[in-house]
Amino acid sequence: MKKNVLAVTLMLTLGVTAACGGDSGGSPDAQTTTGPIKIWLSNNPEEIAWGEAMVKAWNAENPNEEVTAQEIPAGQTSEEVIGAAITAGNAPCLVFNTSPAAVPQFQKQGGLVALDSFEGGADYVESRSGDSAQQYQSPDGQYYQIPWKSNPVMIFYNKDIMKEAGVDPENPPLATYDEFLATSQKVVDSGAAEAAIWPAPTSEFFQSWFDFYPLFAAESGGQQLVEDGKATFDSEAGESVANFWATLYAEGLSQKEAYNGDSFADKKAAMSVVGPWAVAVYGDAVNWGVAPVPTSSGMSPEEIYTFSDAKNIGLFSACENQGTAFEVLKFATSEEQDGELLEMTGQMPLRADLQSTYADYFDKNPEYETFADQGSRTVEVPNVPNSIAIWQAFRDEYSASVIFGKGSVSEALAAAAAEATELAGQS
Amino acid sequence: MKAEAETASTDKPSSSRSRRTAILGRQPLGLVFAAPYAVFLAAVFAYPLGLAVWISFQDYFFAAPGAQVDRPFVGLENYKTVLGDPAVRRSFLNVIQFLLINVPLTVVLSLVLASALNGAIRGRAALRVAYYIPYVTASVALVAVWLFLFSSGGMVNQLLGPLAPDPSWLVNSALAMPVIAIFVTWKQLGFFILLYLAALQNVPKELYEAAAVDGARRFRSFTNITVPGVRPATVLVVILATITGANLFTEPYLLTNGGGPDGASSSPVLVMYQKGIEQGNPDTASAIGVILVIGVLLISLVNRKLLERD
Numbered sequence: 001m002k003k004n005v006l007a008v009t010l011m012l013t014l015g016v017t018a019a020c021g022g023d024s025g026g027s028p029d030a031q032t033t034t035g036p037i038k039i040w041l042s043n044n045p046e047e048i049a050w051g052e053a054m055v056k057a058w059n060a061e062n063p064n065e066e067v068t069a070q071e072i073p074a075g076q077t078s079e080e081v082i083g084a085a086i087t088a089g090n091a092p093c094l095v096f097n098t099s100p101a102a103v104p105q106f107q108k109q110g111g112l113v114a115l116d117s118f119e120g121g122a123d124y125v126e127s128r129s130g131d132s133a134q135q136y137q138s139p140d141g142q143y144y145q146i147p148w149k150s151n152p153v154m155i156f157y158n159k160d161i162m163k164e165a166g167v168d169p170e171n172p173p174l175a176t177y178d179e180f181l182a183t184s185q186k187v188v189d190s191g192a193a194e195a196a197i198w199p200a201p202t203s204e205f206f207q208s209w210f211d212f213y214p215l216f217a218a219e220s221g222g223q224q225l226v227e228d229g230k231a232t233f234d235s236e237a238g239e240s241v242a243n244f245w246a247t248l249y250a251e252g253l254s255q256k257e258a259y260n261g262d263s264f265a266d267k268k269a270a271m272s273v274v275g276p277w278a279v280a281v282y283g284d285a286v287n288w289g290v291a292p293v294p295t296s297s298g299m300s301p302e303e304i305y306t307f308s309d310a311k312n313i314g315l316f317s318a319c320e321n322q323g324t325a326f327e328v329l330k331f332a333t334s335e336e337q338d339g340e341l342l343e344m345t346g347q348m349p350l351r352a353d354l355q356s357t358y359a360d361y362f363d364k365n366p367e368y369e370t371f372a373d374q375g376s377r378t379v380e381v382p383n384v385p386n387s388i389a390i391w392q393a394f395r396d397e398y399s400a401s402v403i404f405g406k407g408s409v410s411e412a413l414a415a416a417a418a419e420a421t422e423l424a425g426q427s
Numbered sequence: 428m429k430a431e432a433e434t435a436s437t438d439k440p441s442s443s444r445s446r447r448t449a450i451l452g453r454q455p456l457g458l459v460f461a462a463p464y465a466v467f468l469a470a471v472f473a474y475p476l477g478l479a480v481w482i483s484f485q486d487y488f489f490a491a492p493g494a495q496v497d498r499p500f501v502g503l504e505n506y507k508t509v510l511g512d513p514a515v516r517r518s519f520l521n522v523i524q525f526l527l528i529n530v531p532l533t534v535v536l537s538l539v540l541a542s543a544l545n546g547a548i549r550g551r552a553a554l555r556v557a558y559y560i561p562y563v564t565a566s567v568a569l570v571a572v573w574l575f576l577f578s579s580g581g582m583v584n585q586l587l588g589p590l591a592p593d594p595s596w597l598v599n600s601a602l603a604m605p606v607i608a609i610f611v612t613w614k615q616l617g618f619f620i621l622l623y624l625a626a627l628q629n630v631p632k633e634l635y636e637a638a639a640v641d642g643a644r645r646f647r648s649f650t651n652i653t654v655p656g657v658r659p660a661t662v663l664v665v666i667l668a669t670i671t672g673a674n675l676f677t678e679p680y681l682l683t684n685g686g687g688p689d690g691a692s693s694s695p696v697l698v699m700y701q702k703g704i705e706q707g708n709p710d711t712a713s714a715i716g717v718i719l720v721i722g723v724l725l726i727s728l729v730n731r732k733l734l735e736r737d
Binding site: 083 | 598706
């Protein structure tokens with residue numbers, strides 16, 4: 001019962017606070033004002049270590065503009081906590097864990113400051129991230145987030161399980177859907193693992209980022225879920241991907257029930273859809289290999305796109321010293337700090353010249369090289385109104401038809417596409 | 428004249444006192460004691476409830492303080508939207524299914540167990556504590572135990588062997604909600620047993636003795652003396668179970684991973700959470716909340732009418 005009380009109370013509290021009104025702290029002067037600021041970091045230990053080191057370096061050079069860092073306060077998701085803070089008017093200056101999917105909502109709430117409004121802001125974003133920056137532009141043409149780091153998702157596989165299933169562990173056939181399904185069948189038939197691959201079959205809006213979306217990005221040659229205000233997935237590529245996953249579920253190669261834990265770490269599944277964070281997490285505990293996500297007819301790896309799983313930095317309107325916040329944002333995304341981030345977390349800074357800039361790092365850590373290469377071909381979630389509602393609508397139809405086999409896949413995609421297009425067209 | 432003047436002068440303070448009594452009551456000090464709770468109710472329940480009703484008639488979203496946003500009055504538009512949404516309609520049907528299983532089961536089990544625990548049985552105190560433990564244990568911990576029991580490879584399916592349902596309990600559209608209803612019944616049972624135990628103390632023992640002298644057996648005594656004797660408690664149990672059941676959230680969120688499979692165990696509060704908090708649409712979420720509150724009030728009124736009759 002605590003959760004429902006929490007949900008209702010949070011919503012009502014947000015309403016109460018919103019009705020109370022108050023000072024936004026977002027006056028035009030704030031953009032040039034300097035002074036102490038607060039920032040929020042993600043709550044994973046590696047990022048906290050990087051964040052604390054970055055803050056220490058900044059504070060040493062800027063004693064009058066002290067930065068105080070803390071983890072994002074506990075909540076169901078970071079987005080809920082940030083959304084509540086925006087409404088209450090106590091959001092920090094910078095959040096180093098801003099989900100691109102939530103940016104349209106934060107923007108609508110009046111919680112974000114466009115980086116274009118700072119001198120050289122847009123140029124800084126575009127020069128650092130290159131062409132991929134465009135995916136993070138809002139419909140009004142401005143940047144309300146700086147693309148910070150990505151976790152391009154790929155297929156991790158357990159070599160020991162592959163070997164036990166009679167599959168070549170060094171080069172398992174996973175490039176085409178047919179190969180992937182045949183390999184999966186061998187894994188399950190041999191009893192080497194309970195499932196070939198076990199993405200969470202649950203209904204949260206973000207789960208499609210780790211099953212359908214990476215494969216759709218690959219199959220469609222880099223399309224976003226919604227482009228030019230229209231859903232793109234009601235297409236040959238979308239249907240092909242959805243049918244592929246539907247086959248995995250129908251044949252029992254993927255489980256319809258959520259695994260309570262990490263199915264890949266527990267060796268219940270032979271494969272997993274992961275980002276470069278997995279290198280450090282699985283380390284020596286799993287004898288792993290990595291492959292690009294499959295496509296229907298097989299593509300060469302250098303043509304394959306995937307989902308970026310990026311986390312960005314937002315500058316919030318409640319910040320009183322936005323001048324300092326913008327400088328800290330640039331400092332934290334400088335070549336030096338991006339290098340530190342890569343070194344300490346294994347996550348890929350969203351820089352156009354990633355591999356050449358940190359060539360030494362990739363020479364020393366070849367296991368990250370594959371991810372770095374994939375990082376140059378990523379697709380972000382669309383930056384459109386009602387982004388989360390669109391993902392939820394998609395997930396609901398996907399769950400029914402693909403995971404639980406109710407109704408036809410093509411009808412489900414058509415229904416989800418109609419709803420997504422309608423939602424994207426609303427303000 | 429003198430007497431009239433005296434009467435008038437004594438009438439004046441008396442009438443002002445009676446006015447004061449009419450407004451403040453005979454013990455004005457009582458208001459001081461009641462005020463903190465009245466303020467608490469107004470601030471924590473009445474004002475947010477009123478605000479939620481107001482939000483449900485606007486095109487509303489949460490905004491930063493001072494942000495220039497347009498949130499116009501839209502009449503019944505939000506209500507039309509949610510009533511036209513199959514996911515919302517399904518969540519209401521799901522919760523009705525839940526209540527139809529949970530409430531009768533709660534009443535029957537808690538009354539039977541309370542009657543048993545009220546008798547002279549060995550280990551009574553230990554059993555009372557045992558039934559109460561799930562109620563005071565965090566839902567998250569209990570959900571973990573039920574996942575261990577009811578997941579595909581869980582203990583229940585292992586015991587059932589070939590008789591295990593396919594798809595398994597928690598991913599089976601027909602079984603997910605009944606499993607949740609049974610889980611909630613089991614979890615809340617201790618509290619309702621406690622209510623019935625208190626009520627049973629008010630049933631005169633002489634009635635049972637008289638019934639025994641008349642040759643009534645235990646079952647007859649239970650149906651003819653215990654059940655009518657605890658009727659006020661039954662009204663309370665039914666209303667409380669209905670209210671808590673209508674607010675179902677934690678169990679579909681955790682046990683069936685967000686109302687799965689395919690929305691078969693979603694509840695109105697879960698959909699409110701998705702729309703209001705996750706998707707930033709507090710207007711439609713508030714409309715669901717208002718419909719839910721009205722529904723629960725109606726069900727509670729009907730229950731009261733049916734159960735409180737002589």
